[in-house]
Structures are given as C-alpha cells and as structure tokens.
Amino acid sequence: MPSSYxxxxxxxxxxxxxxxxxxxxxxREVYLDHENSGVIFPEALKAMVEAYSRGxxxxxxxxxxxxxxxELLYESAEVIARAIGANTEELTFTHSGTxxxxxxxxxxxxxxxxxxxxxxSEIEHLSVIFPAEKLSKLGFEVxxxxxxxxxxxxLDILSSVVDKDTLLVSVGLVNHEIGTVxxxxxxxxxxxxxxxxxxxxxxxxxxxxxxxxxxxxxxxDLASFSSHKVYGPKGAGALYVRKGVxxxxxxxxxxxxxxxxxxxxNVPAITGFAKAxxxxxxxxxxxxxxxxxxxDELIDGILGSVDYSLLNGPRWxxxxxxxxxxxLYCEGEALTVELSLRGVYVSxxxxxxxxxxxxxxxxxxxxxxxxxxxxxxLMKVTPMHSMEDIKYVLEQVPQAVERIRSIGPVTPR
Numbered sequence: 001m002p003s004s005y006x007x008x009x010x011x012x013x014x015x016x017x018x019x020x021x022x023x024x025x026x027x028r029e030v031y032l033d034h035e036n037s038g039v040i041f042p043e044a045l046k047a048m049v050e051a052y053s054r055g056x057x058x059x060x061x062x063x064x065x066x067x068x069x070x071e072l073l074y075e076s077a078e079v080i081a082r083a084i085g086a087n088t089e090e091l092t093f094t095h096s097g098t099x100x101x102x103x104x105x106x107x108x109x110x111x112x113x114x115x116x117x118x119x120x121s122e123i124e125h126l127s128v129i130f131p132a133e134k135l136s137k138l139g140f141e142v143x144x145x146x147x148x149x150x151x152x153x154x155l156d157i158l159s160s161v162v163d164k165d166t167l168l169v170s171v172g173l174v175n176h177e178i179g180t181v182x183x184x185x186x187x188x189x190x191x192x193x194x195x196x197x198x199x200x201x202x203x204x205x206x207x208x209x210x211x212x213x214x215x216x217x218x219x220x221d222l223a224s225f226s227s228h229k230v231y232g233p234k235g236a237g238a239l240y241v242r243k244g245v246x247x248x249x250x251x252x253x254x255x256x257x258x259x260x261x262x263x264x265x266n267v268p269a270i271t272g273f274a275k276a277x278x279x280x281x282x283x284x285x286x287x288x289x290x291x292x293x294x295x296d297e298l299i300d301g302i303l304g305s306v307d308y309s310l311l312n313g314p315r316w317x318x319x320x321x322x323x324x325x326x327x328l329y330c331e332g333e334a335l336t337v338e339l340s341l342r343g344v345y346v347s348x349x350x351x352x353x354x355x356x357x358x359x360x361x362x363x364x365x366x367x368x369x370x371x372x373x374x375x376x377x378l379m380k381v382t383p384m385h386s387m388e389d390i391k392y393v394l395e396q397v398p399q400a401v402e403r404i405r406s407i408g409p410v411t412p413r
Contacts, residue, residue, distance in 0.1 A: 026343030097226030178313030179322025
C-alpha cells in the first residue's frame with residue numbers, strides 16, 4: 001500500500017501533466033529557478049562525457065585506469081582551488097553544497113574537545129541550521145544571531161554572543177534567498193578578536209561565480225561550494241578547510257583519496273564542476289555586470305508595474321543574480337503554477353520548504369509578515385539569459401499576478 005504522501009504525489013503528477021497538456025506550449029520559456037537546479041555549460045557537459053570514458057576508474061586504485069581518474073581529480077582540484085585562493089590539499093570534494101555544509105558544522109563540533117557554543121545567523125541555509133539544531137540535541141549550545149530588515153548580521157550582537165566556549169561561527173557570504181552580501185571579512189575579525197580559537201565557516205555556494213572570492217583574504221577557516229550553482233552538474237560540491245584546521249568526518253566507510261569524505265569520488269561530475277568554475281572565473285566581471293543589468297531590469301520592471309509588491313533583501317549590496325519579491329494578496333505557490341503555464345519557471349518562498357507550504361525562515365527573520373513571506377517569488381538570472389527573456393517575464397508577471405489575485409479569497413482594496 002502506498003503512503004498518503006506517495007498517493008498525493010502521484011495524483012499531483014497526473015494533475016500537472018493534464019494541466020500542461022490543456023494549456024499547450026507557451027510562446028517562450030524562461031527558466032529562472034537556478035536556486036534549485038539549472039542549465040549546465042555545454043563545455044562542462046563535454047568534459048563530463050570525456051571523463052566517463054577516461055576517468056571511470058577508482059582514483060585510489062594503483063593501476064592505469066585508477067591513475068587516469070586520479071589525474072582528472074587532481075586537475076579539477078587545482079582549477080577550483082586556484083579560483084578560490086586555496087591550495088589543492090585544502091579541498092574536500094562532496095556530492096553537494098548541503099553535504100559540504102553538514103561536514104563543516106558537524107565535523108567542527110565532533111573535533112572539539114568538549115561541548116561548546118555554535119553560532120549561526122538566522123538566515124543560514126537549512127543545511128547549516130538543521131545540523132546545528134541536531135547538535136543542540138547532543139549537548140552543544142546553539143545561538144542564532146538576528147539580522148536586520150535587509151538580512152545583514154549585526155556585528156555588535158555577534159560580538160556579544162561569541163565567547164571563550166564558542167567553537168564555530170557560520171555566516172553565509174551570499175544569502176541563497178535574498179542575495180544579501182555579508183561583510184564576512186569583518187565578521188571574521190569580530191569573531192577572532194573575541195575568541196582566536198573559534199572557527200569561522202561561510203556558506204559560499206551562492207558567491208562563487210558572482211563575486212571576487214579569495215578565502216585567504218576573507219580569513220575564513222571553512223567555506224562550502226556547489227557545482228550546480230556555477231552551471232556545472234548536480235552531484236558535486238566542495239569544502240575548503242584551511243590548512244591546520246581539524247575537523248572530523250561525519251560519514252564513515254572505505255577511504256578513497258580524501259580522509260574527510262570516504263567512498264568513490266564522482267570524478268565526471270567533479271570534472272564538470274571544475275570546467276564550470278574555470279568558465280565563470282575567466283568571465284567573472286563580464287558575467288556579473290550582465291546579470292546585474294538583467295536583475296535590475298526585473299526588479300524595477302516588476303515593482304513599477306505590479307501594485308503591492310515588495311523587494312526582499314537589500315537593493316544594492318546584493319548578489320548580481322538574485323531577485324526576490326513578495327506579492328501581497330497573492331499565494332506564492334499558486335503564482336508559481338500560473339507562471340509555469342506561461343513558460344516562466346520560478347520558485348516560491350524558500351526552495352527548501354515550498355513542498356510543505358511553510359513560509360521562508362529567511363523572510364520571517366528579516367521581518368516579513370506571514371502572508372508577505374507566503375507571497376514571495378525567487379528568481380535568479382544567469383549569463384545565458386537575454387534581455388528578450390527578461391522582457392517576456394515582465395509581460396507575464398503582471399498578468400499572472402492579476403489572475404491569481406482575481407480568484408483569491410482576499411483582494412487589494
């Protein structure tokens with residue numbers, strides 16, 4: 001017997017299929033859900049295909065095919081390490097940014113000599129918050145630092161909560177939902193001034209490929225990255241661990257080439273990851289300028305054409321790809337479906353909680369009311385988008401919002 005959730009999912013899949021069939025193919029399709037997944041550079045895909053032929057062996061086995069796989073792994077590590085200002089031996093490959101965050105948070109705690117304090121901001125990715133909450137059940141003290149209305153951490157409050165027992169502070173460089181760019185360098189200075197032994201981790205998943213990034217200059221001890229956020233394949237991520245920093249593995253098994261993450265490395269995915277990093281690093285300034293133009297066109301166009309719409313996050317110290325807007329009197333999930341039928345693909349609220357229809361913890365943390373958080377739409381532009389794509393979105397969003405408001409229980413006065 002299938003569970004009620006499985007039955008619901010099957011019914012939903014049938015309903016969506018019938019709905020799409022009845023509406024036909026939209027005149028244009030614009031994919032803006034790069035928070036969750038997205039396109040891959042053709043060059044990265046090509047590198048992966050070649051790796052499946054050349055690097056199919058186990059990279060820790062001492063024969064020709066194993067050596068070829070190890071060579072690809074090492075070359076990939078060199079590319080990614082160079083892009084973030086690190087050394088190859090400071091990188092541990094994981095299968096996602098979520099795994100990298102878990103390794104950073106839980107690995108730091110397990111390496112501590114005793115139970116201590118873990119400090120995170122209220123708007124961290126759930127792959128930071130959930131491990132921290134798990135550790136609180138194991139006897140660690142977890143403190144969540146509040147943020148202001150634009151998502152910035154208050155350095156005075158941070159300073160007040162970092163003490164001699166603090167073992168880890170985790171604050172993301174770029175917030176995944178509202179694009180806030182934190183002053184991580186200043187955060188590191190505050191933390192180290194209060195406790196030089198405390199480790200500082202930053203979730204840099206949404207910073208790579210968007211900002212100039214040098215982990216040495218930032219001064220962080222740990223930093224997480226993800227392949228699909230730089231238009232590489234899913235199934236690859238990385239954790240930077242500064243030389244000399246001690247953390248413990250969080251999963252255990254047959255060791256491969258990495259002491260912190262056992263098992264066979266996904267060499268083709270890592271190869272694609274490296275190729276994507278190489279492309280975004282080479283074109284960083286050009287890509288960032290283009291994305292910022294498209295971002296601003298979207299923000300200004302939507303706020304100027306849709307009444308009762310609110311920008312979530314800062315207007316300026318914002319990632320160049322991030323657009324997050326709340327539409328009052330409009331349910332975000334319904335708007336996501338309506339836009340999908342029009343060929344515009346976005347996500348609603350927090351990408352990690354939208355399935356269970358819970359409002360984004362990030363939006364609630366910056367002071368948005370429940371209904372404002374529920375009416376939010378997250379869009380992320382890429383270097384592959386065109387101004388024609390944005391113009392199409394700006395045509396469809398006002399019409400979609402008007403339709404959803406017209407059938408909703410509450411309408412604007």
